[in-house]
């Protein structure tokens with residue numbers, strides 16, 4: 001089974017930490033940076049979409065690439081880091097994915113260091129996030145997804 005994780009993590013590299021921890025444990029996973037890498041997703045059986053959150057949604061680059069380049073019918077998992085948990089941040093991306101008949105197998109979200117706007121003046125929030133436990137939570141989340149798919 002071939003997995004790629006399409007990610008964008010421009011604010012503080014918080015989401016990238018989750019992706020890199022997964023790659024460290026499962027080294028056949030391919031990480032694709034939404035801004036820097038050529039995005040060709042057809043060959044992958046499982047595709048992760050990972051992003052920081054801006055204005056209640058996955059980053060616009062990720063939303064756009066998903067619209068333009070996600071093949072139909074793929075198995076997907078979603079990961080994000082955000083300033084504050086508890087918002088429905090996957091609504092927009094999920095809508096795009098369902099229009100492409102993709103199946104979302106699971107979602108993992110945790111908090112991440114945030115210095116957006118006036119937060120910068122007070123040194124930001126969630127300075128220590130994602131914590132090692134939150135990062136390992138993402139690795140376990142991925143492990144659970146692939147073991148379900150292999151059954």
Ligand SMILES: Cc1cc2nc3c(=O)[nH]c(=O)nc-3n(C[C@H](O)[C@H](O)[C@H](O)COP(=O)(O)O)c2cc1C
Pocket residue numbers: 008009010011012013014015016051052053054055056057081082083084085087111112113114115116
């Ligand atoms: C322009 C901007 C807008 C943001 N909007 C939200 C938001 O609507 N909700 C939220 O919980 N966090 C928001 N955040 C915080 C980020 O989602 C959070 O810091 C995230 O961990 C950044 O991920 P990254 O380092 O992988 O880019 C925002 C941050 C920025 C810079």
